[in-house]
Amino acid sequence: DAGVTQSPTHLIKTRGQQVTLRCSPKSGHDTVSWYQQALGQGPQFIFQYYEEEERQRGNFPDRFSGHQFPNYSSELNVNALLLGDSALYLCASSFSSGLSSYEQYFGPGTRLTVT
Amino acid sequence: AQTVTQSQPEMSVQEAETVTLSCTYDTSESDYYLFWYKQPPSRQMILVIRQEAYKQQNATENRFSVNFQKAAKSFSLKISDSQLGDAAMYFCAYSWRAGTASKLTFGTGTRLQVTL
Structure with missing residues (x-):
């Protein structure tokens, strides 16, 4: 049973650029x-x-936006990158039933470096 | 707003010994969950143990146990018979009702070193 996967593992971007990170629950x-x-x-x-x-x-500011697809996978988009956006981005998935959601399982993360 | 505080940036324990990591939190809610997560150098966050606030009994998972003091808003983690593989960052986290459409709020972490 595959756990949470994220791509890419590492990413280097320049200030002002845009980035998309992906997650499969x-x-x-x-x-x-x-x-x-x-x-x-x-x-x-x-x-x-x-x-x-x-x-x-x-x-978080509006520069951070996301999307979820019908297969439950998700993207995180960050526009107009700043040096301060350099970080490890973690995705966590869980199961929701009505208003309740249960234990969150984390992926290995994407390391984003902004230069 | 809920806050989680871990006042020990680093701790060290000898193999086979016992160590306790501290955590305090602040919330006005009465129904919530507390967690300890482990983050090894591989970066993947792994759930160690979970405590429901409505339960008076302290949670236990093998060598890991907690001391939950609701009135004092304290939630410490005890690791018994420490092993080299226990070396990692440990994060205390809070969630209103076990993540019911709710975020996890993390502390700043405690780095645990395990020595021979």
């Missing part, structure tokens, strides 16, 4: 959450997608 999961983990810090919640809609959002 664990089999049977329908909810995807994204987190940003700066070096030496704990992960910070960006947003969560369920039924192809953004269900909850953390304190």
